Amino acid sequence: MLEEVLRVIGMVLLSIGLFAIVVSAIGFHRFKNFYLRLHALTVGTIWGCIFPLFGMALVAVTLDDLGVYRWFIAGASVVTAVIVLMLAPAGSHAIARAVHRAKVARVQPCLADLLDSELCEGDKHG
């Protein structure tokens, strides 16, 4: 009974990840500039990576033919998910801040950029 419950929860989490990673991959091609693509990346990080990792940890616990190594797979999945949960937002924040300060990517189409008005010049109202 417990085995089925764990497997169903794991499959639901994996299905959420499947949907999210497809949305993220399409968003990378549809969005117009760097700052919008950040949104697509974070969908793929939290929903597309961390949720399936937790789900696969739950599924791996139920697989008896792996022996004691099923605890190894489950534990490593959980540790990886927690590491990604802590480091991925910090990393994407750092890269966004650096790109904006170094004026690498323009905000386009731009209505207002209160941090640095140079990036928005000559491109009012898209």
Place this chain on the structure above:
Amino acid sequence: MIETIMWILMVVSVIVYTVSAVLFSVVVFRGPTVGDQVLAIDAITYVTLVLIVLFSILFKEPILMVVAIPLALWVYALDIYVSKYLEKGDLGA
């Protein structure tokens, strides 16, 4: 019943994640700015983490999981190095 659905879902997941990795790698080669390329490499690494877990369950090879944690740490180091290079102009000490 549930077990059959589970294995089918895992194989479908491997295919879908591989296709999205290919879509992300198009951005790595084409992407307009260096920021987009770094974001796409981030996304490819997160896809690879999930693929490693799926393969280690499908192939019954627990030793594959060993590479997952250093991979997650490496991509954070890439973010920090690139952002420091863009802001300051060198990597510094």
